[in-house]
Structure formats: structure tokens, C-alpha cells
Amino acid sequence: MTDPRDQMHRAADLAGVLVAAVPADALDRPTPCTEWDVRALLGHLVAVTARVAHIARGGSPSDLPTVLDAEPQGGFAAAYAAGVAGVRQAWADPAVLGATVHHPAGDMPGAAGATIYAQEFATHAVDLAVALDRTDLLDEEFLEQVLQIAVRFVPAERPGFPFGPPVPVAGDAPAHVRLSAWLGRSLPGRSLPAPAVEG
Template structure:
């Protein structure tokens, strides 16, 4: 079985992230996991920039997305799973996260998945494109959680670039009726890349 776990940063790792979208996805998942694990208990009921989620529900959403990614890798229907794992007690979140990450690693270990057609909620796309979409989802939601809890993640420029490109392709400039994103927010052209990404997704950078 091919090992797609993350490795320490290096030129080789950067190249692998570009050539193999699974590496970028796992790096985005890892950053989201570190950010969520650093949330303090008193912060779970707080709001996030993603207005439909509190911090707790956002954490549950990320677990649910992991489970959907794993199911997609196994050829299943992601719509059969809920969008939020809201049955988890705060003390159960980390174990559920770790188990879901292992499921993703196993389900996506075969590189042929990148050429297979996967069905996502918005349509059918090749596995490589699905990995980029989910990379962007984890990156944006990591920003949501970090902003809500006063954290400053160490953003990977390549992952932010991958995410921005995916969101620019997937989200129209104009009305976004039916999409879980507000209208794009104006930011300076020289704003940090992460600010430009989240602004395109309807968030207001701080």
C-alpha cells in the first residue's frame, strides 16, 4: 500500500504536493487538526466567521467531511453521510478525528484514485480535482476556526495557492445562490494570500 502520510517540509515534499494532490489534502487536514486540537474548552460555544457553525459544530463538520472523503475514496455516496458529526462529546472529538484521518489515508492510498470519477455534492469530478476542492475546504475552515479562537496558523503558501485556484474555478464572481458562500469581499491586491482566499469565499479578513 502506498504511504501518503505527510513528511517534513523539503523541496521533495513541495514537489510531491504539486504532483500528487493527495499530499496537499493531507497537509491541509493536518493543519486543521492541529488548529482544532488547540481550541480551549470555553471556546467551543463561540461563533465562527462561517455563520452557520459555532466552533463546536465546525469541529463536527470537519470530522464529517473527513468521513465523506474516506467514503468517496471507497467508491461510496458522500451524500449518504451527514454534513456534521454532532453526536460527539467534546472529549470524543480527538479520537473521532484520528480515526477518520486513518480512514482517509487508507481509502486514498491507491494513486489510481486521482483518475477515478468521484461524486461530490455539487457534481462528479476526477479524484485529483476532488482532492483540490477538499484541500480548499479544509484551508478555509481552518481560517474560520483560527479566527474564532485567536490562533495564527503557519500557512503553507503552496496549499493556500492550491485552495485559491480551486475556489476561483468553483465559485462565480457574481451571485452565489445555493452555494454555502457569501459574495466575495474586496481586499487589496497585495493582501496576504490567505486573506485573498477567504475574501473570495465571502469572509472578511481581519
């Protein structure tokens, strides 16, 4: 099996490409993650890197914020890059994969936590790419892999999951569109009409 840390790091790096591509005048743009604009999403991504490293060391995610209150000194891109470096360091020992980590969804093996965070980093990379109109920066082949994991881990019926129901999209849509749709995000111009109800 593929080491889930590899996918988590690859997803974090992909998100980093988008974080670095955010122009200063785009911070107030909306994102497919409807509760956050670009500024808040950047603050969340930086916060997530700290939380991912923290749980690998035995900490609780509730010890740290889910989103930063303000832009960090030096900017979001530098803070995110430093955070990703911290994630790599914290997860370097393969023993963490079999250890119990405290994830926001509950206690689980580190391997499961890494898998979930790979999905989170990848999904937020897509959120930023759509908000910036820079989907050309996405790795569709990698996102196809993440989608297959998401389909296995996130059921279509999802009470208790932090996602809306799947959004119908064309089966031949790009992987980033289908990943977003599976996780309940409706991308502009990509969603299909809901099926007609007969009777």
C-alpha cells in the same frame, strides 16, 4: 502537476493543528463560517473526514451526515485525527484520481474531488484560526497555493456554489484573509468598504 492528494492531506493536517488547539471554553464561539459556531464546525470537520474517505471507496456523501449531532467519545481532536488517517488510507491508491467519485457537487474525477476537499479543509482551518485568534498557527505559504486553486475553480460569479460573493480586501493582506474573502467570508477588521456608486 502536483498530486492533488498531497494538497488535500496537507490541508487536512493544517486543520488538524487547529482542531487540536481548541480549548474547552471556546466551543460556543462564532466562526467566519456564520452558520456554525466552533463546536458545530468541529463536528463538520470530523464528518467531512468520513465523507472524504467514503467517496474514495465509491460511496455517496449523502450516506453520511454533514455534521455530527454530538461530540464524539474521546473528543473532537482524537476523532478528527482518526478520520484523517482514514482519508489517507482510502485515497492511497493513485487509481482513485482517475475514478469517478460522488461529490456533493456532482460526479467528478477523484482528482477534482481531492482538489475541492483540499480547499474545504484549508478554509475551515482558517475559520478555526480566526475564531480562536490563532492565525499564528496557519501556513500562509500553503494557503497562498490554495487561494490560487480557489481562484481558478470558483468563479467570481457563482450561482449554485455554496459561497457568497467575493469580499473586497487589500491585495497585500495575508493569504488566509484573501482566501476567506474570495470564498465570501468577511473577517473582522479585514474587509474594505464597498466601492461608492456614482451617478
